[in-house]
Structures are given as C-alpha cells and as structure tokens.
Amino acid sequence: MEGRTIVITSGKGGVGKTTATASIGAALALEGNRVVVIDMDIGLRNLDVVLGLENRIVFNIVDLAYQRCKVKQAAIRDRRIENFFLIPASQSDNKDVLTTVSVERVSKLLKKEFDFIIIDSPAGIERGFENSIAAADEAIVVCTPDVSSIRDADRVIGLLYARSVTPKIIVNRIVPQMVANGDMLSHEDILDVLSVELVGLVPMDEQVVVSTNTGMPLVMQNTSPAGMAFRRIAKRLNGETDIPVKVPECKTGMWNMISKKFSFKK
C-alpha cells in the first residue's frame, strides 16, 4: 500500500507549523505507522532542532532530490520512537534549488517505504510553498486565533483548492480563558470564515517551549495538553474519525464552578 503525503502549511510564519509537523509525525509513529517528516524550509531548517536530531545530519532533502544519496542515508531514524524518521532541510542552499518535479519524484520514492510522509512547509506562498504542496495528497493548514493568521490561512486555502488539494485545519494556541472572556476569536468564528474541515484544536501550552528547546517530542509527555491534542489529531488522521474534536476549556476553579452553577457568567 502506498503512503500518504500530508503537507503542513499556514501562510503566516510562527503559528506552529514545525511543532505540529514534529508532534503529528511522532504521534503517528507512536500509533505504529512508518512515518517520515520532511523539512522543506530550505535555508532555515528548524525541524531537526525541534526533534533534537541536529547532530546527526549528514544528508538532506536537497541531496536526495539531486540523487546524491539514498533514502536510507537521508532519513535520520529517531532513537526514541520506532519507525520515525526525519529528512532535514539543507541549511546552505536556498529554496530555488528544488523544483516541483524533483519534489514529486522524491515523494514517489518515499511513498513506497513509508505510511505517512509529513512535509513541513515554509512560511509564505512562494517557491518553497509551491514545492511543498507539489506532491501533497492532503494538506493541513495551521492557524492561530488571530486575524492576520486567519487572513493568511484563507489565502493558502484558496491556493490549495486551486491546486485541487482539499485542506483541513488545525487551530493552534487557543487560550480558553481569553475565548471565554471574548478577547480571543473562538474556533467557531474561525471556521465561519474559513469553512473547511476541522481536524483539531490545540490549546496554548508552555510545555511546547520546553519540548522545542530540549528536542523531546511533545506527544511523549503525557502531561502536555497540546501534546494530547496532537495525539488525537494523529489518531483522526490515522482513520479513527469518530474521535470528537475536544474544545479546550478553562480550568474551573472554585469560584468559576459556583458561578457556572448559578449562571452568573454566560
């Protein structure tokens, strides 16, 4: 059976594409799939750092695209999670070294060996983005609950539809307390504008910073709400579509519980 190529993109930078790629990839591998994550942000590679694999890079995606190495050489195996691999970006090239044709060829090659190929797209909608979505079967758009992120996500969704890729969406960095107070857009507001299928809601989580800095995959920490959210997203992508999307809720303190009970608050 051929693998699925999923591109994680957003348009805007800094919304959590790389974290989402690392977490979803790791979670899918924990589910028992053979997974490879590819960093397409050529010139500004990050995914290797987030996964704590930067010391082991020998070959990268550009070498693979130019057939200077084999898949086995380019794919770095994660020692903590079984069947989880990374193909890093090149730090010395720029995004123009790859073409859509070469990316499609690499993707075809990888599909034979892996169940999931998760591509971390760079920010923007230029060459790097074009290359990332060239071989994608599915796309996941990451956005945060702010207007600029939604605007960019909307643009990217339009571009994906134009290339007949049906996008799904993850809303990242939700602060339930702010949503409850009306200071942050709720996921309903976002879906109202974007109107695409929702695959998951990820709450704001300080653990993400810790995990990014230590290179420890988020989904391996059972205490992280964001990690748990990504595990649910991975399960949904893996075919368990009946898992309901869990809406992040604010921690209910004593006073909140009382006021909720007597409906002092809306």
Added chain:
Amino acid sequence: MGQGETAAVKLKGVGDGFWVTLDPDAPEDDLIAELNRLFKRLRHLTINAKVVIDTGDEKNCEALIEKLGSHLKCNFGIGNVTQPPPKKSVPRERIRQRDASRAWTNYSNNVLMLRGRVRSGQKIEARKHIIITGDVNPGAEIYARGDIYVIGKLLGQVRAGQPDNAAAIVFSLDFRPSQIQIADVLTTGLDKPHENGAEYAFLDQNKNRILVQNYLKTNPFASLPWPEVI
C-alpha cells in the same frame, strides 16, 4: 381650373416618381381632368414612374385611388400606383410599450453568477454585474462595471460601477465590507454600527458620498413602475 384657391390636385416629384396629393371630396371628373392636365405636361417623365396618391387624412378612398390609378396607367404609362405609407408618428407610443413589456425576453447576459466562498487574495472582475451566492472573505476583492450582489456575508473589498457608473449599487445580506468604491467615490469601513439584515450601498444625489441603508426598510426599487432591465 384656377390656381388661386386650394387646388384639388397637387403634384410633387419624389425620388423616382410623383407624389399626388388630392382632395377626395372634389368631383371625380374634376380630379381626372386636373390629373390629365398636370401629367400631360410631364409626359416625358411618366413612363414607368411610381405614383403615390395621397388623400390626406381621409380614409376609405381605395376605390377612388384605384380608379384614378388605372386611368393614369392607361393614359400615361405609369408603372404602379400606391397609397402613402402609414405615418410613423401615430403608433410610436404603442411600439415603446411593447418593447418594455418584452424587455426581459431580449437581453444579453451581463451577469456573472458565482456560488461559493471568495477567499483572501482572490480578485474577481465582472464585465457588468456580479452575483455571489456565498461569502466574500476579508482580503478578497470584487470589481464590477455594474452592481455587486452578495447573497451572504460581505467582508472584503468591493468596487462597483467601475469606472464611472454612478447608478451602481452594492448589496449584501451581511454588509461589513472593509472598503467600498462606487464609480470614483471610495470609502473605508463603515462609520455606523453594523446592524442585522440586508443592506445596500449607493451614491447620493450629489455623487460624492456613499450611503448605506437597510434594504428592506428603504425598499429602493419598489417604486419603479415597470421591471426594468439593468
């Protein structure tokens, strides 16, 4: 016959024939005599000429015209004799009415109709009017020479009546555009608080301000006497 009073027969050269104006109340013999007198002088021009016999506003003179016509054909070799063509001024009103009543059967399709969501970064240009069944997201741009109708939410930029159609309107069920332009008047956002319900924007009479009003309360086109093609 004297020329002093109104003559019973008048003759005028028209194109390739003659236009004969006669008084149908005059005695027939007088008319024939007068015709003979006039046509005799022009004998060199009468062969195969076309003659129009005009009896003025008098109706039911077909028999007289036919008789005089055959007389002229026999004696002067006239080609054909006809009555004047019906005057155009009388039925004009009726024709216009018919045009209006069938206005919507003879139209060329000037409307671009779209269904779906117009997303950020997408720009749609319509040759004339545009109807979008769906939403227009912030960051999207609609450009039309005529009217813009959004059957849904309008959150993007709209330019109607480009470049100079001041009669154009912008209509939406949820009217919250980031920018509206009608003809050459541009406004950003809306000063007034957003209200629910369909609204539309149009240029005021001085053509220097864009006004937005509730569509159902104003009902701007209800007073038009007849459905007109725009």
